[in-house]
Amino acid sequence: MAMASFTQLSSSSSSPLFHPQITKTPFLLPAAKIGRHGFSFSLSLSRRSSSVSALAASSPAVGVNAPVTSEKSVRTLPFRVGHGFDLHRLEPGYPLIIGGIDIPHDRGCEAHSDGDVLLHCVVDAILGALGLPDIGQIFPDNDPKWKGAASSVFIKEAVRLMDEAGYEIGNLDATLILQRPKISPHKENIRANLSQLLGADPSVVNLKAKTHEKVDSLGENRSIAAHTVVLLMKK
Ligand SMILES: [Zn+2]
Incomplete structure (x- = not known):
């Protein structure tokens, strides 16, 4: 989305x-x-x-x-959980950026920013865990400042907000849904980059990928989606 x-x-x-x-x-x-x-x-x-x-x-x-x-x-929770979801259309002529990694493909995400579906949903999971407004409210897509922006900017801001609120990543589990291309050759690169952006140990950042069984836009190489669940722990 x-x-x-x-x-x-x-x-x-x-x-x-x-x-x-x-x-x-x-x-x-x-x-x-x-x-x-x-x-x-x-x-x-x-x-x-x-x-x-x-x-x-x-x-x-x-x-x-x-x-x-x-x-x-006033009770500060020792743990906070958040969920993020995002989906983008895939269109020819755009790069496919997943987790900050440029993935070779015949199409990519048409979006206001770089269309990084994974980073967007990770941001929303963190913001959700903090009880904050979602990514679209904090980084409005009608603000020219974010046009073509690298989504790592959004992650860094979410991490900063998490840090200010006194929390750190407990663990994070993300699932990519796309028909093509195969993610397995890029999975470790994506996971390592995501861990680095989050300032988290790679052992607490998990990434899975699955197809959509060739049905609907996800299964017809017309869109890509991602889900993320994150657990934050009070520092
Ligand atoms: Zn998005």
Whole structure:
């Protein structure tokens, strides 16, 4: 899924981030603090800090407007789990970048950034674990700044946010879904690069790949998708 769709999805009222029921939960986000408008993330997102702070302050996001009576109600979770999914169309004339590695193929991803489906879904898994807005909100696809951007920029920002929140990668498991080309010759390169970008030991970064049995766009070499589950541990 391209970032535009993420933006559309996350701006809908059905997004868990903005679901009113979430405000009833007693736990707070790591590094959350109480401000004049309720809770806001104490994350410095450089030029994007204002947009994330605004999201936290102006919408009924996690913890916003939740009554806090004492420090006892503030509970930092020792572990946080996140899931990421992404899908891109495959079109002739574009490079196929997976996990920051250029994979020889007859087509690649048409996207605002470099279309790296694996890095995008890893970013979303980390952001999801932190309870933050998704990749489309933090890196809007209508911002010319991200046009053709290497997705390693997004990973580094997600890792920085994770670090600021006081978490580190426990382990990560990703699955690529594509019909062609075969990923096995490139798997270790991709895994090593992803581990390096995450600042994580390769032993905690796992990568799998499977075909889509020649059905639907994924199985007809017209799209590529990825799923990621990540476990973050409090440092
Ligand atoms: Zn994407």
